[in-house]
Every structure is written in structure tokens, then in C-alpha cells.
Amino acid sequence: MELEGGKQKQQGRLILLNMRRSAAPSQLQGNPFKKPKFISPARSHPSPNEEVAKLNSDIKLFEVAANKNNFLQPQNDPRTCNFNLPTKECAKGINHGDNYREKYYLEASTKTTLDLHHTVHSAPKEITVSKGQEEKPDSLVKYFSVVWCKASKKKHKKWEGDGVLIVKGKSFTLKDLEGKDIGRGTGYKLKELEKIEEGQTMMIGGKEIEVMGIISPDDFNSGRCFQFGGGCSAILSSSQAAKKCFSNPFKSVCKLSSKENKQNSFQSCKPRHDPYAPNSLVMLRPDKNHQWLFNKNCFPVVDVVIDPHLVYYLRPHQKEGITFLYECVMGMRVNGRCGAILADEMGLGKTLQCISLIWTLQCQGPYGGKPIVKKTLIVTPGSLVNNWKKEFQKWLGIERIKIFTVDQDHKVEEFTKSPFYSVLIISYEMLLRSLDQIKNVKFDLLICDEGHRLKNSTIKTTTALISLSCEKRIILTGTPVQNDLQEFFTLIDFVNPGILGSLSAYRKIYEEPIIISRQPSASEEERELGEQRAAELTCLTGLFILRRTQEVINQYLPPKIENVVFCRPGALQIALYRKLLNSQAVRFCLQGLLENTSHLICIGALKKLCNHPCLLFGSIKEKESNSTWDESEERNLYEGLMNVFPADYNPIMFTEEESGKLQVLSKLLAVIRELRPAEKVVLVSNYTRTLDILQEVCKRHGYAYTRLDGQTPISQRQQIVDGFNSKYSSDFIFLLSSKAGGVGLNLIGGSHLILYDIDWNPATDIQAMSRVWRDGQKHPVHIYRLLTTGTIEEKIYQRQISKQGLSGAVVDLSKTSDHIQFSVEELKNLFTLHESSHCVTHDLLDCECTGENHTGDSLEKLPVSRNCQLGPHQQKSDSLKPLSMSQLKQWRHFPGDHLNLTDPFLERIRENVSFFFQNITNQTTAI
Numbered sequence: 001m002e003l004e005g006g007k008q009k010q011q012g013r014l015i016l017l018n019m020r021r022s023a024a025p026s027q028l029q030g031n032p033f034k035k036p037k038f039i040s041p042a043r044s045h046p047s048p049n050e051e052v053a054k055l056n057s058d059i060k061l062f063e064v065a066a067n068k069n070n071f072l073q074p075q076n077d078p079r080t081c082n083f084n085l086p087t088k089e090c091a092k093g094i095n096h097g098d099n100y101r102e103k104y105y106l107e108a109s110t111k112t113t114l115d116l117h118h119t120v121h122s123a124p125k126e127i128t129v130s131k132g133q134e135e136k137p138d139s140l141v142k143y144f145s146v147v148w149c150k151a152s153k154k155k156h157k158k159w160e161g162d163g164v165l166i167v168k169g170k171s172f173t174l175k176d177l178e179g180k181d182i183g184r185g186t187g188y189k190l191k192e193l194e195k196i197e198e199g200q201t202m203m204i205g206g207k208e209i210e211v212m213g214i215i216s217p218d219d220f221n222s223g224r225c226f227q228f229g230g231g232c233s234a235i236l237s238s239s240q241a242a243k244k245c246f247s248n249p250f251k252s253v254c255k256l257s258s259k260e261n262k263q264n265s266f267q268s269c270k271p272r273h274d275p276y277a278p279n280s281l282v283m284l285r286p287d288k289n290h291q292w293l294f295n296k297n298c299f300p301v302v303d304v305v306i307d308p309h310l311v312y313y314l315r316p317h318q319k320e321g322i323t324f325l326y327e328c329v330m331g332m333r334v335n336g337r338c339g340a341i342l343a344d345e346m347g348l349g350k351t352l353q354c355i356s357l358i359w360t361l362q363c364q365g366p367y368g369g370k371p372i373v374k375k376t377l378i379v380t381p382g383s384l385v386n387n388w389k390k391e392f393q394k395w396l397g398i399e400r401i402k403i404f405t406v407d408q409d410h411k412v413e414e415f416t417k418s419p420f421y422s423v424l425i426i427s428y429e430m431l432l433r434s435l436d437q438i439k440n441v442k443f444d445l446l447i448c449d450e451g452h453r454l455k456n457s458t459i460k461t462t463t464a465l466i467s468l469s470c471e472k473r474i475i476l477t478g479t480p481v482q483n484d485l486q487e488f489f490t491l492i493d494f495v496n497p498g499i500l501g502s503l504s505a506y507r508k509i510y511e512e513p514i515i516i517s518r519q520p521s522a523s524e525e526e527r528e529l530g531e532q533r534a535a536e537l538t539c540l541t542g543l544f545i546l547r548r549t550q551e552v553i554n555q556y557l558p559p560k561i562e563n564v565v566f567c568r569p570g571a572l573q574i575a576l577y578r579k580l581l582n583s584q585a586v587r588f589c590l591q592g593l594l595e596n597t598s599h600l601i602c603i604g605a606l607k608k609l610c611n612h613p614c615l616l617f618g619s620i621k622e623k624e625s626n627s628t629w630d631e632s633e634e635r636n637l638y639e640g641l642m643n644v645f646p647a648d649y650n651p652i653m654f655t656e657e658e659s660g661k662l663q664v665l666s667k668l669l670a671v672i673r674e675l676r677p678a679e680k681v682v683l684v685s686n687y688t689r690t691l692d693i694l695q696e697v698c699k700r701h702g703y704a705y706t707r708l709d710g711q712t713p714i715s716q717r718q719q720i721v722d723g724f725n726s727k728y729s730s731d732f733i734f735l736l737s738s739k740a741g742g743v744g745l746n747l748i749g750g751s752h753l754i755l756y757d758i759d760w761n762p763a764t765d766i767q768a769m770s771r772v773w774r775d776g777q778k779h780p781v782h783i784y785r786l787l788t789t790g791t792i793e794e795k796i797y798q799r800q801i802s803k804q805g806l807s808g809a810v811v812d813l814s815k816t817s818d819h820i821q822f823s824v825e826e827l828k829n830l831f832t833l834h835e836s837s838h839c840v841t842h843d844l845l846d847c848e849c850t851g852e853n854h855t856g857d858s859l860e861k862l863p864v865s866r867n868c869q870l871g872p873h874q875q876k877s878d879s880l881k882p883l884s885m886s887q888l889k890q891w892r893h894f895p896g897d898h899l900n901l902t903d904p905f906l907e908r909i910r911e912n913v914s915f916f917f918q919n920i921t922n923q924t925t926a927i
């Protein structure tokens with residue numbers, strides 16, 4: 001577009017240029033939706049005609065346009081856009097006929113007559129600056145879509161870009177489509193601002209603009225009016241598009257090939273499985289637009305039907321998940337985008353859903369039945385590489401699909417050289433080492449398991465994966481992905497690159513308004529804008545993110561009995577605890593005199609002590625022998641501590657009595673062994689040294705055990721897991737380091753899980769606790785979380801379930817205590833030992849019961865409400881979210897010396913327990 005006769009910007013004046021757009025077709029007038037979108041002169045296309053012979057180039061044009069923009073395609077699917085949003089909202093977003101949609105049609109359409117070089121001949125009309133006495137400044141709020149260019153005296157000017165003009169009161173702001181302010185002005189006459197209409201050309205803030213259309217407040221507030229925010233509104237119903245742009249693509253393209261040949265090959269194209277068989281799971285048929293884009297050879301459309309062999313086993317949510325994944329990777333949900341995030345909670349069978357997808361795409365396709373995928377790359381944490389292989393074998397046997405897993409002895413080259421394998425499974429670590437070889441292979445589908453680790457765009461793994469050319473990308477994660485808007489962007493941008501625009505634009509359009517709206521100081525207007533932008537973002541991304549919570553499989557799982565067990569500390573523990581709290585190091589921390597790291601050392605010492613005093617003893621001995629001991633902070637912390645230990649203390653000869661939790665654990669193992677001799681226990685700790693102690697306990701009692709921690713070679717991990725899960729295994733205990741094996745592992749061989757210590761991050765604990773209560777579990781599951789009464793462990797637990805721990809609901813496995821900032825007040829609380837309380841956590845619950853005479857009914861009677869349970873138990877909507885204080889209050893709870901303790905397991909350990917909380921999910925009478 002060119003400008004002619006633009007007048008110089010005049011200070012303090014808004015100049016309306018009454019320009020005539022030579023080629024803005026008059027039939028478009030009055031309808032903002034029909035305005036052509038700004039097209040950079042560099043991108044000008046030759047004017048297309050309607051001849052069939054030109055269709056091929058039109059396809060390209062269409063493709064280019066589709067690739068350059070975010071054209072979502074809701075497919076009239078009721079599930080479309082249902083993610084986290086009221087359907088009404090979404091529907092509004094999608095169906096909104098807005099100018100971008102139309103602009104797109106115009107740009108792509110072969111029928112549009114677009115003059116890309118508007119020449120403007122006109123003289124400016126001036127609006128004078130208001131004196132501001134007679135007008136109410138805030139009464140006017142209007143939004144316009146505009147095109148702009150810098151003001152200049154040149155005769156031939158070109159529009160430089162699209163923009164959004166916001167007129168508010170007597171001021172206006174001009175934003176580019178990345179949301180950046182590119183012009184401002186204030187003090188204009190309200191009456192004249194009110195008159196702004198499409199077609200007008202003005203000079204503002206050093207720019208000449210032409211008003212292309214009016215933007216509704218809705219479109220502005222949701223961000224849809226911006227280029228990519230327009231994603232949701234720029235949704236192009238593909239069938240509509242197809243109708244509009246290419247009325248009969250199929251027929252036209254078919255002319256290109258021999259009719260006879262086609263007919264012959266059509267006849268042989270049949271679905272691989274019978275789509276009409278009862279219970280068949282048939283994928284969505286591609287619509288005309290999809291066919292136009294992807295069926296260049298004009299193959300007949302064939303139903304893609306999931307292998308009935310798999311369908312037989314699939315849960316309803318898994319069928320839905322496979323359909324979702326299929327539509328995403330086929331580009332049926334978001335035009336031109338083939339990425340998806342499957343964020344189902346732990347244990348919902350994300351693996352099986354992916355296996356079903358791979359198997360389907362490897363054998364079938366909608367166009368002539370031709371397979372969509374030849375090679376698939378699965379990247380997963382090291383401990384799960386063989387689990388994936390095993391799952392493939394479990395569901396498809398060893399013949400159907402050939403899997404290659406990379407390890408020390410099996411290098412990527414082997415896969416590259418052999419035509420035999422179609423799926424490569426590799427750990428994230430190995431991927432980095434073998435990136436060059438991997439890049440040599442053309443993968444059609446990329447699956448990143450536990451993919452929340454890609455949320456940081458700067459880490460090597462993310463950049464390595466981004467560098468792979470594969471378009472169909474799936475992230476699997478059990479962790480919610482929307483907590484941190486920045487990380488959210490990275491994940492979204494990984495699966496569907498560019499869909500949210502550039503990072504800087506995303507920040508302006510979404511992140512900033514959303515964050516501002518959540519601040520307590522936000523104005524009503526800011527709050528509303530932030531909410532609408534958040535809704536739009538959810539709507540846009542919801543098309544390719546799917547998350548279901550654990551409730552969907554509860555019905556297939558046995559009961560789960562969760563216990564929080566408050567163990568009384570041993571006498572030695574109390575003496576040492578007091579001494580540590582009186583140390584110079586702790587006192588300095590409380591006075592704010594020490595570095596941030598010092599309190600972490602103090603916290604670390606207290607946590608060790610809670611696990612067992614011998615761990616603390618070991619640490620002191622180790623530090624003493626260190627040359628820097630004299631100056632170290634540890635010296636201030638450990639000073640005089642050795643005197644509290646008995647003179648002949650030998651950490652190797654530790655006793656169970658020295659640790660409250662170990663005493664409870666030892667009794668618990670004994671009672672499980674006695675009452676449920678066929679059942680097994682998963683024993684989890686965050687620390688390898690603690691696992692050593694627990695291992696020693698196993699040895700002393702003659703319990704057969706197996707162990708998986710960070711030192712376990714990856715190649716052996718699955719073998720260990722399989723061994724434990726096997727009914728022939730004699731192992732009674734699985735010692736598990738939660739850091740090494742918390743995520744993804746299936747330990748259904750165990751039906752009792754004991755969490756020996758607590759992590760700052762609730763997600764770590766929840767992940768670990770989810771290893772046994774999963775599909776395939778035959779026994780009722782008992783979970784025991786051990787905490788030392790009155791100590792820092794209770795405080796960490798409280799933090800997990802308090803508002804503070806939940807703030808922003810950041811449930812993120814990568815967050816460690818190093819990320820936590822403590823105020824002096826918080827440190828004071830952390831460094832207090834509550835010796836007289838049965839349960840500080842209960843004291844804080846504001847519960848009416850005294851904890852003394854609370855009636856504990858038998859498990860069978862639950863969930864009968866009692867005076868201590870202030871309402872029926874509510875299912876958590878998202879079981880990855882830590883429990884809240886109020887939810888905990890609804891759990892059964894009673895002191896250790898409670899008279900009618902009917903749970904036989906708790907009965908046996910009560911002697912060393914000051915308090916219990918208990919909750920039962922999926923209760924049946926037989927537990």
C-alpha cells in the first residue's frame with residue numbers, strides 16, 4: 001500500500017486524513033470484518049484467478065498463509081476448546097466472526113481482488129486539542145484495527161504494519177500486533193474522537209494510520225485482535241475455508257491424475273479394521289480443508305480405526321485421549337499445527353495412549369490408508385526407557401512393532417542402519433550425547449515423556465529437541481503445565497512453534513496483563529482484562545492440551561488408605577534437637593546475621609536428626625576430619641553436639657529406639673509381614689544414606705529387599721522393577737530413592753508404601769506415593785507418611801498444605817528447598833521444637849475436637865461424619881495438588897492412644913505414635 005500526500009504530524013493535533021483508498025473495494029465498506037489484512041509489500045502475491053489450472057499455486061498460497069498464521073480449526077467438535085474453560089466462553093472465542101478470520105479468507109482466497117498497494121490521495125482534516133472543560137474524559141472507550149506507517153513527507157509511502165488503536169477518553173494509544181505501544185497522544189476533543197470511523201486516516205504519535213475497522217471490546221479484552229492472540233478468533237473453520245476458497249478441491253485436483261488408475265487404487269483402499277464393528281473406535285474423518293492440504297494425490301478417504309485388540313483394553317478416558325492425540329498430530333485441531341500436550345495425572349496410562357497412537361499411525365492413514373508415521377522417537381527419563389519397551393510388549397506383543405532402546409551397549413547407529421526398527425526409545429541424557437546421529441534420521445513423530453523438563457527453553461535438552469525437524473510433537477507430563485506463564489510458553493512453543501507469537505509479544509499480550517490482574521493492587525479494569533486474556537490463552541491452548549485427573553480411574557482401582565503418622569521422637573533425638581536449636585548457627589540465622597545458605601545447613605541437620613541420630617553423627621565426624629572445619633559454619637552448628645551422644649556411640653550399631661520414626665517403621669513392617677504375608681512394601685526416602693539405614697533394618701530382620709536409587713545403572717532399573725512386581729519374587733521390600741525413581745515407575749507389586757521422610761516440594765512426595773496405587777494393583781493400598789511430632793518435619797508438612805506452599809499452586813518437581821526464601825518469622829517457627837504437643841498440625845487446624853476423646857470409628861463406617869470432621873470428604877479435583885489444610889481437617893484423625901483403634905496396622909504401631917490422620921478413597925467393606 002502506498003500513501004501519497006500525507007501531511008506532516010503537527011504537535012498537539014490529531015489530523016484526520018480523508019484519504020481515498022484506491023483499491024479498498026467499496027463493497028467492503030461498513031463491514032470491518034471484510035477489510036483486507038495488512039500485507040507487507042514484500043509479501044505481495046500475484047492476483048490469483050479462478051482457473052482450475054492455477055489451483056496448484058493456490059494450494060501453495062493457502063499453505064503459506066496457513067503456516068504463517070495461527071488458524072485454529074475447531075472442527076465443530078464438542079470437545080474442542082473444553083480445557084479449563086466454560087464452554088460458553090470458548091464457543092464465543094471460536095465462533096466469533098472477527099476481522100482476522102475474514103482477512104485471512106481474503107488473503108488466501110483465489111477469489112479476492114486485493115490491491116496490495118493502496119494509493120492514498122487526500123488532505124488532512126484537523127482535530128483540535130480539547131481545552132478539557134466541557135467533556136467527561138473517561139466516557140469514551142473504542143478500539144480500532146488500523147494500518148500504520150511512519151509519518152513522512154514522501155510521496156510514495158508504504159504501510160508498515162497492522163496495529164490496534166485504543167481511544168480512551170481524550171487519549172489514544174497505538175499498539176502493534178505484538179502488543180507493544182508504538183504511539184500515544186492525549187488531550188484531544190472528545191467529540192472528534194467519537195467520530196473516528198473506518199476508512200479515516202490520521203496522524204498520531206508520529207505515525208500515519210488508517211482505520212480499517214472497529215474492534216469489539218470483547219475482541220480487545222481477550223487479546224484476539226492481536227495477530228496471534230487472534231489464534232482463537234483467527235480460527236478458521238476449515239470446512240468454511242474450503243468452501244470459500246476452493247469450492248471443490250477434490251474434483252479439481254483429480255484432473256491431474258489418471259482417472260482409471262485412481263479408480264483401481266481406490267477400490268483396494270479399505271479401512272484396516274471394520275469401522276462398523278461393535279465397539280470400534282474410529283478416528284475423525286478429515287474435512288475438506290484438510291483433504292485439500294494433505295491429500296494432494298487425491299486418494300480416497302479411508303476410515304482410521306484403532307486396532308480392536310487394543311480397544312478391548314482401553315478405558316473410556318484413554319479412547320478419548322487417543323482421539324485427541326490423533327486429531328492434534330494430524331493437524332485437525334489447529335490448522336497447520338501438529339503438536340499436543342497430554343497432561344493426564346499420574347497412572348492414567350499415558351503410555352498406552354501413545355502406543356495406540358503410534359501403532360495406528362504406523363499402519364494407517366486417512367488418505368488411501370497410507371501410514372502417516374514411519375519412525376517415532378520417544379525420549380524419556382533413563383529409568384523409564386525399558387518401561388516403555390515393556391509397555392509396548394505388554395499391549396502389542398513383540399511381533400507387531402519393532403522397538404529399539406538405546407543404552408550403553410546399543411547405540412543409535414544400530415537403529416539408523418537397520419530398516420527393521422520403527423521406534424527409538426532413548427533417555428534425555430543419551431539424546432544429548434547422540435544428537436548428531438539422531439538428527440540424521442527422519443522422525444515423523446516425537447514423544448517427550450515427563451516432558452515438563454522442557455519448560456526451560458535455555459537448557460540443552462530443550463534446545464536439542466527443538467533442533468529436531470519433526471513436526472508432530474507430543475509432550476507427556478503428569479505435572480500441571482500452566483502454573484508459570486513463562487514455562488507454559490516454552491512448553492506450548494515446543495509442541496506448536498510460534499503459535500503464541502514471539503516471547504516478547506506473548507509477554508505483552510498475555511503474561512503482563514494476567515500477572516498485573518492478579519496483584520492485590522489491580523484495578524477492576526486490569527483484573528477484567530487479565531481474566532479475559534487468561535481465558536483466551538486457555539481457550540487457545542486448550543485445543544491441544546488435555547488433562548484428566550485421577551478420579552477417572554478410581555473406579556478401576558482398589559481402595560486407598562492414606563495415613564499421616566506423627567511419630568514421637570526418641571530421647572536422644574530430643575536432646576540433640578534441643579542442642580542444635582541452641583547452637584550459635586541457629587541463633588545467628590534467627591538474627592538474620594548469616595547468609596541464606598546457613599539456614600539450609602541448619603535445616604539439613606534437623607532433617608537428618610529426624611531420620612536417625614546416627615546420620616547426624618556421621619555428618620559431624622565427616623566434617624571434623626575436613627580441613628576447613630575450623631572456619632566452617634557447621635562448626636558453629638555442631639559445637640558440643642558430640643557430648644550429647646553416648647561416649648561409646650557407634651553409628652554402625654544404631655538402634656531403632658534412637659529414632660521415633662524408625663521404631664514405628666520397624667513395627668509397621670512386622671505387622672504387614674504378619675497380617676499380609678503375600679503383600680509387599682515400597683519404602684521411600686529422599687536420601688541415599690537414609691536408605692542405607694533402612695536397608696540395614698531389612699537385613700537385621702531378615703526381610704528380602706531390592707533397591708533402586710541414583711546409583712542404579714539405567715540398564716538394570718526395569719529388571720529390578722519387574723523382579724519386584726513379579727508374583728514369584730521373594731522380595732518383601734523395595735527401597736526407593738524418590739529422586740531417582742519417583743516419576744513414571746510402576747510398582748504395583750507393592751501394596752503398602754511408606755514415605756519415610758518429607759520433601760519441601762509436595763510434588764515429589766505425591767509422585768512417589770502414586771507409584772503403587774495404579775492400574776493393575778490388586779490389593780487395597782496402604783500409604784503411610786511418617787513425620788516426627790513437633791519437629792521441622794511437621795513444619796515442612798504444614799508448609800506443603802498451607803496457603804504458602806500452595807501459592808500459585810506451583811507443584812513443580814524441580815523446585816527444591818534452595819528455591820524457598822524464608823522470613824525471620826518463618827525461620828523462628830522452623831527452629832522451634834514443640835515437645836508437649838501431640839500434633840502441631842492438628843493444633844493449627846482450628847478443629848473443635850480436643851484430640852483426646854475423639855471417637856475413631858471402624859474403617860468400615862467411614863465416611864460417617866463425626867464431630868471432628870466438618871463436612872463430607874471432598875474429592876480433590878486435581879490430585880497432584882497438595883492437600884489443603886481444610887481438606888486435611890476432613891480426614892479422620894485421632895491420637896495414638898485412642899481407645900477404639902480398629903485399624904490393625906495402626907493398632908500395632910500406636911505405642912510410638914502421638915497422632916494419626918487417615919483418609920480412605922474408594923472404600924469398600926473389605927480392606
Ligand SMILES: Nc1ncnc2c1ncn2[C@@H]1O[C@H](COP(=O)(O)OP(=O)(O)OP(=O)(O)O)[C@@H](O)[C@H]1O
Pocket residue numbers: 313314315318344345346347348349350351352391394477478743744745746770774775776
Ligand atoms: N487400560 C488399561 N488396563 C489395564 N492397565 C492399564 C491400562 N492402561 C494403563 N494401564 C497400566 O497402568 C499403569 C500406569 O500406566 P502409565 O505408566 O502409562 O501411567 P502414566 O500416565 O504414564 O503415569 P505417570 O505420570 O506416573 O508416568 C501401567 O502399568 C499400565 O500398563
Ligand SMILES: [Mg+2]
Pocket residue numbers: 350351449744
Ligand atoms: Mg508415564
